[in-house]
Amino acid sequence: MALLALLPVAVSTAAPGAAQPSWAAQAERRIVGGAADSTVDHPWVVAIASRLQFGYNRSGQFCGGALVTPTKVVTAAHCFYDETTGLPTERPELRVILGRTDITGDEGVEVPVQGVWVDPGYSFQTNVRDVAVVTLAEPQHGNPVVALVGQGEKALYRAGVKGTVYGWGDTVGTGRYASQLHSVQVPILDNAVCAADYPGGPAGRFDASTMFCAGESNGGRDACQGDSGGPMVVNGRLVGLVSWGTGCAEQKHPGVYTRLAALVDAVRRQL
Numbered sequence: 001m002a003l004l005a006l007l008p009v010a011v012s013t014a015a016p017g018a019a020q021p022s023w024a025a026q027a028e029r030r031i032v033g034g035a036a037d038s039t040v041d042h043p044w045v046v047a048i049a050s051r052l053q054f055g056y057n058r059s060g061q062f063c064g065g066a067l068v069t070p071t072k073v074v075t076a077a078h079c080f081y082d083e084t085t086g087l088p089t090e091r092p093e094l095r096v097i098l099g100r101t102d103i104t105g106d107e108g109v110e111v112p113v114q115g116v117w118v119d120p121g122y123s124f125q126t127n128v129r130d131v132a133v134v135t136l137a138e139p140q141h142g143n144p145v146v147a148l149v150g151q152g153e154k155a156l157y158r159a160g161v162k163g164t165v166y167g168w169g170d171t172v173g174t175g176r177y178a179s180q181l182h183s184v185q186v187p188i189l190d191n192a193v194c195a196a197d198y199p200g201g202p203a204g205r206f207d208a209s210t211m212f213c214a215g216e217s218n219g220g221r222d223a224c225q226g227d228s229g230g231p232m233v234v235n236g237r238l239v240g241l242v243s244w245g246t247g248c249a250e251q252k253h254p255g256v257y258t259r260l261a262a263l264v265d266a267v268r269r270q271l
Contacts, residue, residue: 035182035183036180036182037101037181038180038181039100042166043143044068044144045166045230045231046064046066047063047168048061048094048095048096049061049110050092050093050095051093051095058103058104058168058177059097059100059103059110061097062079063075063229063230064167064227064228064229064230064231064242065230066231066233066238067146068145068146068148069145069271070136070141071135073096073133073134074241074260075131075241076130076132076229076241076243077130077131078124078244080116088118094113095110096110097109097111102179102180103181104179109140111140112136112137113136114135114137115134116132117133118132119132127256128209129210130210130211130244131258131266131267132229146237146238147238148268149234149260150237151261152261156234156235157188159190161188162185162186162187162234163186163187163240164185164233165185165214165231165233166182166183166231167182167183168227169227186216186255188212189215191212191213193213194212194213194256197253198213204244204245206256210258210259210263211243211257211258212240212257213256214232214240214257228242229242239257240257240258241257243255243258
């Protein structure tokens with residue numbers, strides 16, 4: 001397992017130098033079929049930003065995440081990879097933005113990042129173990145946090161259970177990014193359904209050990225581009241992260257999320 005420095009922390013990558021699979025570019029996702037929401041109601045929903053890399057119009061936002069302690073944000077590992085090379089990449093002047101419902105505005109606070117940990121078992125090629133923990137340089141003691149799912153809370157992943165996903169990404173699937181935070185409620189799907197929809201090949205392969213799927217059977221509701229790393233919450237627990245999928249809100253192409261209950265012990269060791 002090779003190590004590459006990312007910010008002050010070492011980041012692991014499986015299979016360095018490997019080419020990006022064609023479906024991996026779909027990993028950045030956005031909210032489709034949802035409604036406007038607010039960081040006032042969900043203050044633990046954060047934006048991850050780099051103005052130097054992604055510009056100033058949207059505060060440099062490129063991923064989402066969830067504040068789980070005053071100094072720790074849980075997000076997706078692929079947020080710290082270059083989609084063209086499949087390799088870890090630096091995000092210059094990385095910031096975490098809290099309390100900014102309108103990402104084009106200046107409300108809330110922008111907090112510098114002290115370091116990033118990426119699960120050493122993460123693979124950009126397969127998207128297994130797609131989780132990272134961002135450490136804030138300045139503790140946010142007055143900001144509410146969201147509870148992490150427990151390893152044994154399997155009932156939260158049962159088919160038909162509805163979860164809510166949050167993000168600032170594309171709202172229609174055509175590159176029309178939202179300025180305001182959006183959310184959408186989607187039902188969790190049976191693993192067999194997801195395995196049939198993503199059997200491998202160009203569409204990607206579903207791995208139930210570290211992933212789960214959610215979405216409507218006929219499409220119409222989903223996360224999408226710009227929502228990567230955004231939180232999926234069930235009954236007040238952070239159960240998943242926006243990870244990957246083919247297209248957005250398409251029939252038989254549900255959103256695929258990181259199954260945090262399977263990785264929570266590794267995550268808690270970073271808190």
